Amino acid sequence: MTDLILSEQLPTDDGRSIGIITLNNPKALNAQSLDMVKAMMRIFSDWRDDESVVAIVLRGAGERALCAGGDIKTLSQATGLSDVQEFFEHEYGLMQMLYEYPKSILAWGHGVVMGGGLGLLSACSHKAVTSETMMAMPEVSIGLFPDAGGSWFLNRMMGKVGLFLGLTGARFSGVDALYLGLADVYVAPDSYGDVIKALTSADWQGDHHGLLNQILAKFYQTPDHDSQILKDFHAISALMNAGSLADVDRALRGYQGDSEFIKSAIENYTKGSDTTKALTWRIYHEVKPYSIAEMFDMERKVAVNCVMRGDFKEGVRALLIDKDKNPKWRYTLADMPVGYIDGFFGDCV
Numbered sequence: 001m002t003d004l005i006l007s008e009q010l011p012t013d014d015g016r017s018i019g020i021i022t023l024n025n026p027k028a029l030n031a032q033s034l035d036m037v038k039a040m041m042r043i044f045s046d047w048r049d050d051e052s053v054v055a056i057v058l059r060g061a062g063e064r065a066l067c068a069g070g071d072i073k074t075l076s077q078a079t080g081l082s083d084v085q086e087f088f089e090h091e092y093g094l095m096q097m098l099y100e101y102p103k104s105i106l107a108w109g110h111g112v113v114m115g116g117g118l119g120l121l122s123a124c125s126h127k128a129v130t131s132e133t134m135m136a137m138p139e140v141s142i143g144l145f146p147d148a149g150g151s152w153f154l155n156r157m158m159g160k161v162g163l164f165l166g167l168t169g170a171r172f173s174g175v176d177a178l179y180l181g182l183a184d185v186y187v188a189p190d191s192y193g194d195v196i197k198a199l200t201s202a203d204w205q206g207d208h209h210g211l212l213n214q215i216l217a218k219f220y221q222t223p224d225h226d227s228q229i230l231k232d233f234h235a236i237s238a239l240m241n242a243g244s245l246a247d248v249d250r251a252l253r254g255y256q257g258d259s260e261f262i263k264s265a266i267e268n269y270t271k272g273s274d275t276t277k278a279l280t281w282r283i284y285h286e287v288k289p290y291s292i293a294e295m296f297d298m299e300r301k302v303a304v305n306c307v308m309r310g311d312f313k314e315g316v317r318a319l320l321i322d323k324d325k326n327p328k329w330r331y332t333l334a335d336m337p338v339g340y341i342d343g344f345f346g347d348c349v
Contacts (some may be wrong), residue, residue: 074183
């Protein structure tokens with residue numbers, strides 16, 4: 001069986017090493033299984049304590065994706081609570097480890113970077129994107145919620161763009177990611193080999209974090225077009241500032257503007273889970289004061305409840321199993337019972 005996580009240490013000219021971790025599941029756009037998450041945790045743990053490793057690069061095998069998210073098909077078929085809990089405890093445990101990691105980690109965000117893949121990238125200290133990058137937090141389409149740290153990084157975007165992306169699952173580009181602060185550097189799609197060569201030939205004395213910044217700056221390319229989200233910022237702000245979730249829902253459904261980006265996002269929104277929308281709304285407005293640890297503890301509870309009692313299994317069935325793309329969501333915003341959303345924030349028993 002092919003190893004789904006590959007690791008190697010490339011020697012540097014000054015006698016140290018650059019650690020390379022590759023998600024090696026290209027047929028599934030490098031989606032993360034539980035075993036892959038566990039393997040990455042072991043490698044990151046080992047390299048954290050290895051003084052010879054001066055920096056780490058996280059990449060996806062193939063040319064199509066860093067990571068398209070978690071292995072949601074397998075997760076949706078889990079029958080026991082303990083299996084669901086184990087998956088999220090490890091996935092979020094890996095994310096928290098990366099947020100708190102003492103060494104520099106470069107996420108190579110080429111191709112598809114969605115869901116848990118965007119969570120991985122966002123948790124790394126350095127983030128590179130290309131003209132081929134395609135990002136999204138698409139959980140509204142499967143009845144989950146923008147997790148894997150989405151509660152953290154969506155909340156820290158300018159204005160209420162993060163709320164818009166979380167509610168709609170809109171796809172956005174590497175240029176958008178640069179504008180939103182999700183990426184640090186925009187590079188040529190074929191520059192990976194040259195970046196690695198620069199890393200291995202550098203003198204890693206002193207500030208490793210700053211040195212990685214300097215190396216990446218040499219590969220920065222000015223995008224040849226503006227961010228679409230920048231162009232639509234005022235329209236997005238008007239929609240998200242409409243009032244309550246019910247008001248925002250009406251504003252989105254009644255949008256009369258000419259932005260194809262917003263129209264596409266709204267089309268996705270109208271087909272999505274209203275439970276996800278209600279969870280996304282509440283989390284966005286409550287999570288700001290949370291620490292990283294508190295945020296992931298909250299996400300774990302909500303995610304387990306989504307799988308065990310929410311719309312998740314139906315969403316995955318419609319999208320990936322039966323592929324009828326006609327999910328029967330449990331509730332609409334209008335008929336959702338009072339207190340229903342509250343139950344997602346407690347431990348599932």
